[in-house]
Amino acid sequence: MATEDIRLAEYQLRVDTGTGSLAGLRLGDGPDMVGHGRPMPHLGAALAYEPIGGAPRYHSHHADDHNLTVTCMLGPLLIHVHYALTSGLIERRVTVENAAEEEVQLTGVRLVLGGVSAGEPDQCLFDAPGNVVRPRVPLSVAASQPPGTGFGPPSYDYDFAPGKEHRWGRAIADAPDVGPGLLIVHNPLTHWHLLTWYVSDVQAAHPWVSGDGAHAALGFDVGLAGWLAPGDALTAGTQYIFLFNGPYEDALDAYRAYYHHSDLLPTLYPEPDHAADWAGVYEVHPGQFGGFQGLRGALPRLQDLGIDTLYLLPIYAHRNKRGLPWDENWESTGSPYAIHDFRRLEPSLGSEDDFRELVQEAHRQGMRVLVDLVLQGSSLESRYVEEHPEWYARNEQGEMVHSHGWNDTWSFDWANPDYQAFVIDYALDMVRAFDIDGFRVDAPHGKEPNWARGLPYHASRTNLGTSELLETLRVRLLEEKPSATLYCELFGPLWVRSHDISNDYHVWAMALQMFERRLLPYEFGEYLADYWRVMPHTADGTPTPRICFTETHDTRSWPAYALRGSDIEQALLGILVMSGFVPMIWSGQEARQHDFLRGLLLARRNSRALRRGDFGFNRVEVDDMGHYRRSQGDVPADHVFTVLRTYEDEALFGVCSLFPEKITYRFSLPVDDLPLDPRQRYRLRNLISYNYWNEFGRTEWTVDDLRSFKLSPNMFEPLIFRLEPLGR
Numbered sequence: 137m138a139t140e141d142i143r144l145a146e147y148q149l150r151v152d153t154g155t156g157s158l159a160g161l162r163l164g165d166g167p168d169m170v171g172h173g174r175p176m177p178h179l180g181a182a183l184a185y186e187p188i189g190g191a192p193r194y195h196s197h198h199a200d201d202h203n204l205t206v207t208c209m210l211g212p213l214l215i216h217v218h219y220a221l222t223s224g225l226i227e228r229r230v231t232v233e234n235a236a237e238e239e240v241q242l243t244g245v246r247l248v249l250g251g252v253s254a255g256e257p258d259q260c261l262f263d264a265p266g267n268v269v270r271p272r273v274p275l276s277v278a279a280s281q282p283p284g285t286g287f288g289p290p291s292y293d294y295d296f297a298p299g300k301e302h303r304w305g306r307a308i309a310d311a312p313d314v315g316p317g318l319l320i321v322h323n324p325l326t327h328w329h330l331l332t333w334y335v336s337d338v339q340a341a342h343p344w345v346s347g348d349g350a351h352a353a354l355g356f357d358v359g360l361a362g363w364l365a366p367g368d369a370l371t372a373g374t375q376y377i378f379l380f381n382g383p384y385e386d387a388l389d390a391y392r393a394y395y396h397h398s399d400l401l402p403t404l405y406p407e408p409d410h411a412a413d414w415a416g417v418y419e420v421h422p423g424q425f426g427g428f429q430g431l432r433g434a435l436p437r438l439q440d441l442g443i444d445t446l447y448l449l450p451i452y453a454h455r456n457k458r459g460l461p462w463d464e465n466w467e468s469t470g471s472p473y474a475i476h477d478f479r480r481l482e483p484s485l486g487s488e489d490d491f492r493e494l495v496q497e498a499h500r501q502g503m504r505v506l507v508d509l510v511l512q513g514s515s516l517e518s519r520y521v522e523e524h525p526e527w528y529a530r531n532e533q534g535e536m537v538h539s540h541g542w543n544d545t546w547s548f549d550w551a552n553p554d555y556q557a558f559v560i561d562y563a564l565d566m567v568r569a570f571d572i573d574g575f576r577v578d579a580p581h582g583k584e585p586n587w588a589r590g591l592p593y594h595a596s597r598t599n600l601g602t603s604e605l606l607e608t609l610r611v612r613l614l615e616e617k618p619s620a621t622l623y624c625e626l627f628g629p630l631w632v633r634s635h636d637i638s639n640d641y642h643v644w645a646m647a648l649q650m651f652e653r654r655l656l657p658y659e660f661g662e663y664l665a666d667y668w669r670v671m672p673h674t675a676d677g678t679p680t681p682r683i684c685f686t687e688t689h690d691t692r693s694w695p696a697y698a699l700r701g702s703d704i705e706q707a708l709l710g711i712l713v714m715s716g717f718v719p720m721i722w723s724g725q726e727a728r729q730h731d732f733l734r735g736l737l738l739a740r741r742n743s744r745a746l747r748r749g750d751f752g753f754n755r756v757e758v759d760d761m762g763h764y765r766r767s768q769g770d771v772p773a774d775h776v777f778t779v780l781r782t783y784e785d786e787a788l789f790g791v792c793s794l795f796p797e798k799i800t801y802r803f804s805l806p807v808d809d810l811p812l813d814p815r816q817r818y819r820l821r822n823l824i825s826y827n828y829w830n831e832f833g834r835t836e837w838t839v840d841d842l843r844s845f846k847l848s849p850n851m852f853e854p855l856i857f858r859l860e861p862l863g864r
Contacts, residue, residue: 180246212236268299279347299645336373342583362594423462443735550601657777700729710854714790752780
């Protein structure tokens with residue numbers, strides 16, 4: 137294999153002059169991080185959804201101190217791979233040019249780093265924070281995952297991605313709209329790390345990992361698509377490559393610092409952390425209460441529960457098959473997301489005055505009101521189909537298409553400027569007419585290309601076209617109502633720029649794995665520690681706020697409803713709240729656990745450490761003191777979740793035993809790292825019940841006692857203890 141070494145400042149690159157791929161990459165005197173093991177093509181592309189066969193062929197390259205461009209041929213395409221070194225990062229972009237004499241249909245491009253290891257492969261680990269991948273996976277396991285078929289996602293195994301069954305089998309979410317897209321190979325012995333991720337506000341990419349069983353292949357399949365006439369070219373988003381030497385936690389902090397560099401920050405709103413102080417969100421469709429008036433009558437009960445944010449599923453005129461208020465029967469009654477008219481309220485719910493009075497009463501009860509902003513499409517019978525056919529995405533035959541599996545709607549072209557203007561106008565009119573407090577943005581994740589001919593933009597411009605739309609809406613919304621909020625259903629970093637708060641289904645999916653015993657609480661703690669480190673932070677170090685849940689209208693699959701009101705649902709929701717998430721309650725979930733939910737939301741209200749405190753996952757030692765279950769191969773201490781939260785002089789100790797037997801454990805707190813006074817005696821106030829803990833008559837502990845003390849928690853009962861000095 138012929139190669140050529142090229143230096144970009146402190147980075148040393150080695151280019152294979154046969155294929156144009158990276159055959160070596162190192163920082164300073166560090167190890168080569170790529171090009172090991174079996175060679176793998178570093179580029180791929182698909183025409184008319186069929187991958188081009190064979191490896192790329194090197195054509196030429198040009199380099200200077202901070203830039204390298206390698207040009208390769210792949211089928212009829214000339215692909216220019218540009219590497220630029222900026223702020224310690226390698227930015228990798230590809231431009232795809234049609235070198236044929238006839239038009240081609242480009243449907244995707246693949247970027248790969250092959251043969252990745254940070255030193256000896258058997259010393260290395262793989263991580264993909266913020267997804268449903270098990271933390272600290274041996275590199276050999278990650279490198280043994282099968283490659284996807286064509287440009288499709290690989291079929292990852294459950295040991296590698298335990299939460300995949302609750303995320304449609306997807307282990308690593310599309311980036312940057314559904315997940316961070318961060319792939320890491322690291323060596324805990326030498327402290328060398330390779331981090332790579334993808335950012336674009338035009339086309340999303342699907343990240344993946346595979347390899348030769350020892351060395352990883354890290355890839356991004358980018359949804360770059362368009363009709364290319366001879367000589368036409370398209371450029372994809374940016375793959376970032378970062379080598380780091382130091383502790384793993386510092387590598388994650390360094391990654392997070394690049395959010396500004398990649399234009400995902402700063403935010404467009406003035407207080408990027410104010411939603412961190414929300415107590416709890418109530419998700420509801422007014423039809424579940426018979427309409428607007430029925431929901432209005434329920435508000436005092438919801439206020440007593442501790443709810444401060446009301447989020448309404450779509451209230452617009454929709455395909456109502458029975459003419460009755462929606463009753464959660466998605467098929468028989470019809471989906472409220474199959475919307476006929478975005479400017480008309482659903483008549484079965486009541487009048488405009490009824491809705492206006494609902495919002496006014498919610499405000500009197502101290503609640504903000506958010507309404508679903510449905511961008512995906514309209515109902516098949518919507519008036520917009522006839523009035524504005526240009527708003528819709530088309531297939532190659534010019535036919536309208538469905539999107540995201542919604543076969544009862546036609547898909548909007550998010551890049552269409554007239555459609556964008558329509559959304560902004562009707563959203564602002566909703567705020568003016570009803571004084572609502574903003575929107576929950578429904579499913580803006582990347583969608584199929586619009587293959588309509590004659591567009592002034594390429595086919596995949598619609599993929600993340602909501603990014604531009606929502607940023608414009610954010611600015612206009614603040615002008616109209618400075619306190620207004622945008623809450624995003626998705627959780628990728630792209631949306632932090634324009635939204636106050638986001639959901640996260642990945643965390644819910646991984647939390648369920650503790651119940652299903654595919655993930656130990658210690659592993660979930662490691663997962664969460666990574667999660668909060670890679671999420672964007674505000675200037676004072678507070679992570680941008682996130683919502684989590686055990687039920688939503690989207691968790692109709694197993695096992696959310698089956699667990700409703702159970703001890704395990706309370707345990708998992710309690711763990712999520714003690715771990716920093718704003719809880720969301722799906723209407724009806726409170727019926728059998730009102731007192732618990734009221735206590736949990738009150739705990740958030742009463743504790744700044746719970747809302748904004750630093751995290752200490754797995755910092756508490758847990759000992760089951762040789763419990764007899766150990767001899768049966770089941771270690772009780774392995775099934776105890778712990779977390780510490782601190783803010784100024786407030787210290788919290790969160791604990792939940794998921795072992796199905798009441799056991800006395802010995803806990804050891806790192807008291808020297810907590811804001812405790814060694815001269816004081818402390819009580820443990822459970823913030824959920826607001827009672828002090830009584831451990832068989834003992835109610836007080838010195839700081840030295842807390843270095844090793846016994847507690848007997850009830851199984852599946854989440855406990856959030858505030859360490860309170862006597863006399864407080």
